Amino acid sequence: MGCATRVDPSPQQLAETEGLAFSRVRTVLTGPTTRAYLPQLRFLELYNRTTKERFRIDVQRADSVIYLQLPPGEYELSRILINEGAYQSAAAPGPVFRIPQIPNGGVTYLGTWRLGVSSPRYGREVLLSFVEELDETWPIVIDRYPGLRDRRITTVLPNPVLSETRLYEVPPYPRIWFFRRHHTS
Numbered sequence: 799m800g801c802a803t804r805v806d807p808s809p810q811q812l813a814e815t816e817g818l819a820f821s822r823v824r825t826v827l828t829g830p831t832t833r834a835y836l837p838q839l840r841f842l843e844l845y846n847r848t849t850k851e852r853f854r855i856d857v858q859r860a861d862s863v864i865y866l867q868l869p870p871g872e873y874e875l876s877r878i879l880i881n882e883g884a885y886q887s888a889a890a891p892g893p894v895f896r897i898p899q900i901p902n903g904g905v906t907y908l909g910t911w912r913l914g915v916s917s918p919r920y921g922r923e924v925l926l927s928f929v930e931e932l933d934e935t936w937p938i939v940i941d942r943y944p945g946l947r948d949r950r951i952t953t954v955l956p957n958p959v960l961s962e963t964r965l966y967e968v969p970p971y972p973r974i975w976f977f978r979r980h981h982t983s
Contacts (some may be wrong), residue, residue: 802843802852807864808942818946819866819897821908822935823857825880828925829917835883836860837915843877844868847894852876863938870899875956879968880915880924887915887965889924893956905946907932909955915965922965928955 825839839857846853848871855864875893879886897906907930914925930953940947 802854805853805855805866805868807855807857807862807866809865809867818904818943819868819906819908820863820935820939821866822863822910822931822938823861823913824910825860825913825915827917828914831882831917833882833885833918835881835885837880837882837913839913840879840881840886842875842879845874845876847872847874863935863942865939865942866897868897870897872896875926878913878924880913880965882918885918886968887922887924888968889963889965891924891926891961891963893926893928893958893961895954895956898952898954900950900952905949905951907935907951907953909953910935911956923962924965925962926960928959930955 823839823842825837827837838860841854841856841858844853844855845851846869849869853866853868855866857864873895875891875895877888877890879888881887895908900906909928910931912927912929914927916923916925932951932953936951
């Protein structure tokens with residue numbers, strides 16, 4: 799994580815000459831749970847296959863629209879981190895998408911990214927699906943950035959549009975004796 803450049807998921811102002819990519823990210827639990835907190839996407843990391851740069855986008859919510867001013871190129875969704883209260887899980891999903899070179903500050907819609915997190919258990923998985931829901935997302939974008947109203951929109955969905963990958967528990971575990979019992983004498 800130290801070599802990833804942090805990207806503001808909701809910049810205050812947009813550079814007029816740069817293009818903008820946006821996506822809606824939704825995290826849901828797909829089964830029963832005994833945990834008090836629902837899963838939330840904490841961050842996602844994008845890897846630019848063209849320039850070999852990594853970009854970290856802190857999300858911190860289960861449903862949000864992210865706005866990215868990234869250079870054109872081919873990107874891979876290289877890592878996600880999901881938390882449920884004190885519990886954290888990470889995955890390396892790998893879908894790929896291309897942010898095209900659009901003149902005059904064009905807009906690229908990356909679709910709605912749905913992350914379906916399975917119930918807490920050994921072998922836990924996350925189901926990723928990428929769908930086009932521009933009618934639901936565009937009013938949120940226009941409300942945030944009214945200057946985008948007349949710009950041309952290009953839709954690019956990550957490939958594959960449906961994938962499933964394993965989630966791995968990530969330390970630190972909560973400082974509760976139950977989790978740390980193997981460290982006691």
